[in-house]
Every structure is written in C-alpha cells, then in structure tokens.
Amino acid sequence: MESTAASKPSPAKSECLLPRISQFKIALCQLLVTTDKDINLDRARNMLEEAANKGAKLLVLPEMWVCPYSHEHFTKCAEELDKEESSQAFHMLSKVASSRKITIVGGSIPERKNGRMYNTCCVFGPDGKLKAKHSKMHLFDYYEPGASFKESDSFTAGDTPTVVDTDVGRIGIGICHDIRFPELAMLYREKGADLIVYPGAFNMSTGKMLWELETKARAIDNQVFVAVCSPCRDSAGSYTIWGHSMIVAPSGETKGRTEHEENIVIADVDYAENRLQRELFPKLNQHMEDLFKFLDTEQLKFANYAKSCSAS
Ligand SMILES: NC(=O)CC(=O)C(=O)O
Numbered sequence: 307m308e309s310t311a312a313s314k315p316s317p318a319k320s321e322c323l324l325p326r327i328s329q330f331k332i333a334l335c336q337l338l339v340t341t342d343k344d345i346n347l348d349r350a351r352n353m354l355e356e357a358a359n360k361g362a363k364l365l366v367l368p369e370m371w372v373c374p375y376s377h378e379h380f381t382k383c384a385e386e387l388d389k390e391e392s393s394q395a396f397h398m399l400s401k402v403a404s405s406r407k408i409t410i411v412g413g414s415i416p417e418r419k420n421g422r423m424y425n426t427c428c429v430f431g432p433d434g435k436l437k438a439k440h441s442k443m444h445l446f447d448y449y450e451p452g453a454s455f456k457e458s459d460s461f462t463a464g465d466t467p468t469v470v471d472t473d474v475g476r477i478g479i480g481i482c483h484d485i486r487f488p489e490l491a492m493l494y495r496e497k498g499a500d501l502i503v504y505p506g507a508f509n510m511s512t513g514k515m516l517w518e519l520e521t522k523a524r525a526i527d528n529q530v531f532v533a534v535c536s537p538c539r540d541s542a543g544s545y546t547i548w549g550h551s552m553i554v555a556p557s558g559e560t561k562g563r564t565e566h567e568e569n570i571v572i573a574d575v576d577y578a579e580n581r582l583q584r585e586l587f588p589k590l591n592q593h594m595e596d597l598f599k600f601l602d603t604e605q606l607k608f609a610n611y612a613k614s615c616s617a618s
Pocket residue numbers: 369445446481482483484506507508509512513
C-alpha cells in the first residue's frame with residue numbers, strides 16, 4: 307500500500323512524487339441507498355461505469371453506500387476488508403478501477419475487524435490495487451431532540467490520518483464528521499495534499515446549516531480542492547440525508563454540485579488553481595510560526611488526540 311499515514315514520517319510540504327495528471331474530471335456519485343445490499347452493489351457499479359463513460363478519472367462514492375445509515379444495517383452489512391475474497395464491495399470496486407483504469411475513493415462501508423466495527427473508506431488505483439484505507443476518526447455522536455445519533459454505539463474510531471498518492475494527485479481522506487475538525491485538513495495541507503475528499507452523510511439539520519459552509523471553509527483555509535459526496539435524500543432508513551454532493555476550488559468557488567436527488571456530479575479539477583490561490587494569498591509565508599507553534603506539537607500528537615476523543 308502506498309498510503310502516506312500522516313502520523314508516520316513523510317515528506318512535509320512535498321509534491322506528489324508519482325507521475326500524475328493535474329487536470330482531470332472528478333465524479334461524485336450521489337447514490338440511492340436501499341435496504342438491499344446486492345441492489346446497492348449493482349447500483350453503485352452502474353453509476354461508477356456511467357461516470358467513467360463520461361470521462362471522469364477520479365470517482366467518489368458516499369459514506370455508507372452498501373446500507374442505510376443505521377445501527378441495525380451497519381451490523382448486517384459489515385464486511386472484512388483485508389481480503390478481497392471476503393468483501394463483495396472490495397471486489398466490485400477493485401474490478402471497476404482496473405477495468406476502467408481509474409482511481410476510486412470508495413465512499414465508506416462498515417468494516418469488521420478483530421471483533422470491532424469501523425466506518426472505513428478504501429481507495430483503489432487504476433491497477434485495481436488497494437492504495438489506502440481510512441477509518442473515520444471522529445464518530446458522529448450528536449444530541450438533537452428527535453434527531454440524535456450515536457455512531458460510537460456501533461463503531462470504533464480510527465486513529466490514523468490518511469494521505470494517499472494517486473495518479474490524480476495527493477489526496478487526504480476524511481469521512482463526514484471528520485470535516486468538522488480543521489486540524490485534520492490542516493495536517494493534510496501540511497503533508498502536501500492537492501485535494502481532500504470527504505464521503506459524508508449529513509442529516510437534514512446539520513446539512514442545511516453546515517454542509518456547504520464546512521466544505522468551503524476547509525477549501526479556503528487550506529487552499530486545496532475539497533470534495534464531499536453523499537447518498538441521495540431518498541435513501542432508506544430512519545436517518546434522513548441532506549444530499550448536495552459538491553466540489554469546491556481553493557478560492558471557495560463551487561465547481562460542481564447537485565441537490566438532493568440521485569445524480570452524478572462531474573466537474574473539472576485543475577491543481578494550477580491551488581498554486582494560483584497560494585500566490586494570490588501567500589498565507590503560509592505570513593503564518594506566525596512563534597505564536598502558533600503549539601499547532602505543530604498538536605499535529606504530531608494528532609493520533610493520540612483523536613483516540614482520546616473517541617474514548618471519552
Ligand atoms: N455521518 C455523519 O458523520 C453525520 C454528520 O456529521 C452530520 O453533521 O450530520
């Protein structure tokens with residue numbers, strides 16, 4: 307695997323070393339998720355094929371696309387992701403990536419591992435090989451009368467930030483609620499990410515208030531492209547999903563978005579926009595190293611911090 311786990315030593319602020327393209331089409335597959343896993347697998351495969359036919363080189367699926375976002379379905383649909391043979395989702399994503407020679411950020415599915423469950427995203431390269439696995443670090447424990455959800459009742463939090471070198475750039479991965487932790491995105495920027503991808507599934511109230519705001523904030527603050535990909539609103543289950551998958555440029559400009567129905571968002575990504583934005587606003591040179599020195603220490607301690615959050 308070529309995942310650059312940000313907690314391991316890796317070349318800070320370096321450019322991606324792989325030969326890669328810096329201008330390409332991204333596709334965000336805002337999928338309808340049903341209670342039938344086989345149907346979801348078929349629908350996802352068809353959508354990925356359709357997106358590849360439209361010329362996209364990077365395909366993204368939403369958070370929890372094999373099952374509805376509910377505890378009952380997480381347990382029913384969980385898969386072991388370490389062996390291709392034991393995971394239908396792994397097998398399908400790997401096959402589509404290799405047959406279409408594309409990179410796939412495979413949304414997330416419930417992963418069963420060592421007697422625990424994780425909310426996990428797999429990234430595949432154009433050779434169909436698994437390039438990285440990211441388990442959601444910040445679990446969505448949310449207390450709103452009538453809309454509370456305690457994700458930590460089902461899942462254990464991941465403890466490793468994930469930056470992966472692909473043929474479409476260096477990509478930082480977060481899952482949904484991970485977007486609310488600006489330190490994670492800052493860490494990815496620091497590690498040279500060109501793009502941050504968050505498969506997500508915001509609910510109706512958080513979605514309306516915060517989905518677009520958080521996406522734009524992470525893009526503008528870090529001067530990187532940010533993509534968020536959700537299931538569509540009509541997905542089954544008790545949790546009603548906001549939808550509105552979108553991609554935002556480092557300037558804060560929305561490059562592509564959809565409403566709440568099932569749809570594929572196709573948009574052009576050009577990493578020259580990252581460079582331009584950093585020339586226009588050379589924020590990194592203006593950063594007051596002395597005043598914010600504590601951040602370096604915090605970033606180094608990030609994995610421990612995330613662990614302690616999930617334990618409390
Ligand atoms: N799935 C989630 O993490 C949901 C979330 O973050 C939200 O705001 O809704």
